[in-house]
Structures are given as structure tokens and as C-alpha cells.
Amino acid sequence: MREIIAAPFPGLDLRQHYGHHQSPAVRAGGLIFCSGMLPVDPHTGERHHGTLTSEAHVVLGNLKLLLESAGSSLDRLVQVHALIYDSIEYDVLNRVYRQYVAHGPPARTVWTAQIEAGFKIALDAIAAA
Amino acid sequence: MSARREIIAAPAGAPDPSQRGSPPASPAVRACDFIFVSGLTAVDLQTGERVSGTTASETRVILVNLKQLLEAAGSSLDRVVKVNVLIHSMLEAPNMNEVYARHFPDPPPARTVCGARLPEGVKVIIECTALA
Numbered sequence: 475m476r477e478i479i480a481a482p483f484p485g486l487d488l489r490q491h492y493g494h495h496q497s498p499a500v501r502a503g504g505l506i507f508c509s510g511m512l513p514v515d516p517h518t519g520e521r522h523h524g525t526l527t528s529e530a531h532v533v534l535g536n537l538k539l540l541l542e543s544a545g546s547s548l549d550r551l552v553q554v555h556a557l558i559y560d561s562i563e564y565d566v567l568n569r570v571y572r573q574y575v576a577h578g579p580p581a582r583t584v585w586t587a588q589i590e591a592g593f594k595i596a597l598d599a600i601a602a603a
Numbered sequence: 604m605s606a607r608r609e610i611i612a613a614p615a616g617a618p619d620p621s622q623r624g625s626p627p628a629s630p631a632v633r634a635c636d637f638i639f640v641s642g643l644t645a646v647d648l649q650t651g652e653r654v655s656g657t658t659a660s661e662t663r664v665i666l667v668n669l670k671q672l673l674e675a676a677g678s679s680l681d682r683v684v685k686v687n688v689l690i691h692s693m694l695e696a697p698n699m700n701e702v703y704a705r706h707f708p709d710p711p712p713a714r715t716v717c718g719a720r721l722p723e724g725v726k727v728i729i730e731c732t733a734l735a
Contacts, residue, residue, distance in 0.1 A: 505635050553639035572627040578724040579627045579629050580632055581630070582627075585728065602608040
């Protein structure tokens with residue numbers, strides 16, 4: 475069975491704000507599959523461009539809100555794909571990321587990609603429900 | 604109802620996320636009948652040192668380590684369902700593929716290959732999802 479997870483805050487509804495044809499997350503088979511998380515304001519949907527550090531804090535905060543609204547949490551992440559705009563920021567990413575996955579970090583792969591709207595980071599995540 | 608989530612420890616010598624200076628990632632996580640494996644780079648499991656080489660040689664090291672990691676977790680290469688391969692240049696895809704074909708059983712799992720800029724001069728990263 476497939477269950478759509480609605481945005482817990484209006485700003486996290488990227489379909490409403492930006493026309494992205496996607497749901498915030500889908501629960502299926504005991505797992506929660508999240509859409510690519512971006513550094514947008516969870517209340518207004520406004521884009522928060524900044525440093526990789528500041529963008530990563532917003533992205534991970536948004537992921538926390540989304541997972542907790544679905545009855546999961548950052549502690550229940552199983553797999554993360556971290557897309558960053560430049561691999562030179564790998565250590566910078568790790569410094570922020572480490573603060574959010576203190577209890578047994580999920581499997582993770584990091585690579586460099588072009589991210590929409592000139593953002594420096596996007597996170598793609600799967601969590602245990 | 605919560606699904607069970609279990610961290611799979613690194614085989615001896617592999618980078619351990621609880622150690623200072625290691626990346627904040629577990630080698631693999633088991634949840635809901637699946638094992639999610641982190642993107643692996645070529646590492647010597649005896650010493651923990653990075654092994655720099657060609658795309659082909661790094662692919663071989665990664666797949667030997669992946670086999671060991673999966674088997675230590677009670678799975679195996681023939682239980683892999685999906686693989687993502689990231690390589691520093693798509694021109695190297697045939698070199699990766701030739702080594703890859705020797706390690707995975709026939710019929711092989713689903714796979715996506717893409718070129719990407721990888722951290723710290725790494726030539727290949729391979730991650731996968733397997734049945735537990």
C-alpha cells in the first residue's frame with residue numbers, strides 16, 4: 475500500500491509553491507521515500523540561498539519536520555543521497571550533517587550535481603516508517 | 604507501527620563512522636527486508652587506506668569489499684536489487700562495466716550509471732540496495 479505524506483508546513487509543499495509535480499514523501503512497504511529536500515522556508519516556501527552550511531541547516535531542519543510529521547525521525551533514516559554543488563565543500567557538509575545524525579548515521583552517498591535554483595545542496599532520503 | 608532499523612557495522616579495517624575523522628555515514632543499514640549500502644570508494648580493508656588507481660582497478664576493489672560487506676550482513680551480491688555507480692567520467696563507463704560484469708552474477712541487478720564530480724579525487728563510487 476502507498477500512502478502520500480502531506481507537507482506538515484505550507485512552505486514544504488513544493489507542488490503548491492513551485493509547481494513541482496511531486497509529493498513531499500510517500501510511505502510504502504515500511505519505508506518513507508522523501509522527495510529531494512531543498513533549503514526553503516518551511517512556513518513561507520521562500521528560497522533560502524546562502525552558504526552550504528546555512529543551506530544544509532535549513533534542508534536538514536525541513537527533513538526533520540517532514541519525517542516527524544510522518545511518525546518517523548532523523549534517527550530512523552536508512553539512506554541519504556547528498557547532492558552538493560561542488561565537491562570541495564565535502565568537509566563542510568560533513569560538519570553540519572554530523573550534528574543531525576548523531577545516533578547511528580544512515581548509509582550515505584555524496585556527489586556533485588547541478589541543483590535547481592542555484593541551491594548548493596539537496597538531500598534525497600529514505601527512512602524507516 | 605515502527606519498522607525495525609539496524610546499523611550494520613563496518614568489517615574490520617573499513618572506515619568506522621564512530622571514529623574521529625571518518626565520514627558521518629554507516630557502511631550499511633538494514634530496514635524492512637532491505638540493506639542500504641553507503642556509496643563505497645576503493646579502500647584497503649586491512650589498513651583503511653584509500654586505494655587510488657584506474658577506474659577499473661578502483662571498481663574491482665570496491666566490488667570485492669562490497670561482497671565482503673554484504674556477506675558479513677547475511678546478504679550477498681546475488682541478492683542485490685539496485686546499484687548506482689558514479690564515475691568521474693562517462694568515458695570510463697566501459698572500463699567500469701567490464702570489471703563490474705565479472706563480479707555480479709547473471710542476471711545482474713538493476714543499475715544506473717552516471718558521471719559525476721566526486722570528492723577527493725575518487726574515480727568511482729558504488730552504492731547499492733540488497734535484499735537482507
